[in-house]
Amino acid sequence: MSPHESTKTIKASATPFDTLLELFNIHLAKHIERVSSELFQYILDTEENKYIVVKCNGRTTRFLLLEETIYAEGFDEGFCRGMVDEMYVYNIEMIVDKDSKRLAFGCNKIDRLRAEMMDLISRITRYLIEGDLEKVEESLQLLYEHSVSKHFKTEEELMVKYGYNETYKREYEQHIKAHREYLGVLKDLIDDFRRKDLKTFIIDFLAFYTDYLDYLCRTDKKLVLYLIDKCGLECCSSM
Template sequence: MSVEWNSTLEIGIPEIDEQHKELVVAVGRLMVSFGENTAEEEVRRLLLFLNQYVTDHFSTEEALMVQHGYPAVEGHKARHAEFIASFRRLIDEFKENGATTKLAQMTQFSVVTWLLNHIGREDKQLGAFLKAEVAT
C-alpha cells in the first residue's frame, strides 16, 4: 500500500503539519524500500532516521500541549509512548532478521496504520484545540 501526504492530514498548525509531512514521506519511502533489491541498507537508514525524527516530533507536540494546558495531554502522551515501544520492536526485528516480509507487515500495521489514524484523530483534536487557543 502506498503512503502519501495529502492535505486531508493537515491539522492546521504549520509546525506540526510540516513534521507530519516529513514523517509520512519517510514512512512512504520505507514501505517502498521493502520491495527493492537495496532494501537492507535503505531500510536501516530510514528506521534510524524515523526513530530519531519521531522522538523529536512527539516532543514538539507534547511541549505545545503542556504550554497551552491541553486537557487530554496524558492520554495523548500515552499513545506516543505506545508507538515508541512498538517502533523499538521493529528495530529489534530488523536487527535480528533484516528487511523481511514480516517486518514490512509489522511496519504496515504499527507505523502506517497507526500514524494515519493518530494524525486523523488525536492530532486533529489537538490542532482544533490549539487553533481555538490562538484565536482567543
C-alpha cells in the first residue's frame, strides 16, 4: 500500500493529534475490518473532513483529511504494505467553522465586521493545525487590533449615535463591560501563548471563543434589532 502516492499532499503533523483533535467535533462514521489497499487509497483520495485511525501489522497510524491536505501521525514509507486490519473513520467538523452562520443578524455594517473577526479566528485554527506558531501569534494580535479599532469601536459609536446608551442604559453598560472583559481575556491569551503548552492554549482559546460566541448571540443580537428598528438601512448599511 502506498498512500504517499495519493493525489493529495500528505504531511507529517507538526502538532500531536491528541492536541489537534481539540479543535474538532468528532463522530464515528464507520468501523471497517480487513480493508483492501485499493479501498483505503480511494478513501484517502476522495474524502474530506475525516479523521481516520488505521491499524496494520501491530501499528497504529492516524490521518486527518482536510481539503487537499492529509496530515499524518505515525506514517512513514514502510506503512502497511498489505491489507489494513482495522480502520475507524470519523466525521469531523471544526468547532469554529460550524458557528459562523449563527452570527449574521441582518445589520450589514456589524455583520461584515463580525465576519472579519470570524475569518481571523478561523485562520488561527488553521495555523494551529499546520503547526505555524508564528502565524498563530501574529493572527492573535490582528484579532485584538481588529476588535479594538474596528469591531467594538463601530458598535460603541453606533450605540451612542442612535441612543441605545440612553434607551437601554443597563444593557449598554453591560455591553461595554463585555467588550473590556473580552479584550482582557484575549490579551491574556496572547501573553500566555508562548508560556503554555499547545494543548492547554488550544483548550483556553476554544473556551474563550465559545464564551464570546454566547455573548455575541445574546448581546449583539439585541443591539442589532434595536438599530434596525431605529434607523433601518441608514445605520446598518456597509461602510
